[in-house]
Amino acid sequence: MSAGAGARIPVMVPWLGEEEARAAADAVLSGWVAQGPRVAEFERAFAERVGAGHGIAVSSCTTALHLALVALELGPGDEVVVPSLSFIATANAVRYVGARPVFADVEEATGNLTAATVDAVRTPRTKAVLAVHQGGVPADVHALRAACADWDLALVEDAACGIGATVGGKSVGHGALLAAWSFHPRKVITTGEGGMLTTDDAEWAERLRRLREHGMNVSAAQRHASGTPIVESYLEVGFNYRMTDIQAAIGLVQLGKLDAIVARRRELAARYTELLRAVPGVRPVGDPVHGEGNFQSYWVLLAGEFPVGRDRLLGVLAEAGVSARRGIMASHLEPAYAGHGAAQLPVTERISRDSLILPLFHTMTREQQDRVVSVLREQAGG
Incomplete structure (x- = not known):
């Protein structure tokens, strides 16, 4: 799936191969394709990798965020501070439980919430903060956790892009109250679709496993493993948010590749950064000073003096055979949030308007990087 010389350069290609194909085939041939033993193994391996007590595999990061807010028992009348600079699922998850997302600004260097930007919009109705590790750049969760503790607020981490990134030498999600992860194909590791919740709280983990499976007191896997009939009961209204064993089988292989994937992405990112030193107006x-990113996305911010606007630049790149993308969206400007109301978010709007994501994938070649940078250099007038 990699692009050769002269071919269109994709913005992202998952690093998948024969090992993942065999793992998926083995799951199919086992006869157990729904949530089962491979899901449980993936949960254990993933939780161990990020330093969490428990992993709860689910159907997507969006459903993981929803379950996290259900676990916190948030609802109508409650407010949750979220960054507008995020994929819209972050804010939508708050609305799923009937609470109100309150949009906060971010710092320009990282695109993430800070204690100061949260403090600027919190109110007596604020019950939680949903912090995003945007594009794989880790948020300063130590500062955020300390601030939230002072304010008596729960901090949930949207780590959709965060696997392989670190804060203070430890994995993103380490020590988190609740962290939600994504395995979408655009992420660092993938199961096609899928997500995970991690937490150190055993009681929450037990309840979350029930909630993802219609609120049943005993899982389908436990019923099948029992030598005697079990009549299940439904302890509360739950959801169908399960992951399949086919997905988990692929996830286990991908997790084993994580170090190599992150190392390669950081190598490519370092080369991009060196090449772009010669391109004025591109940052x-x-x-960040508090950690290391995984470069799930390699995004650049155009300076005001850059001679071509972001949208025009995307068009020029496309004409040159380069698939780039706009930078991170500003959710508060989307039609779904028309009339919602938001504070002034100048940094969010600047990043969303003037940033773009450049191609970066495991099999990317030096020649492909040179082609991308040559277009930027030409448009900068270099």
């Missing part, structure tokens, strides 16, 4: 994303 690349980089590591």
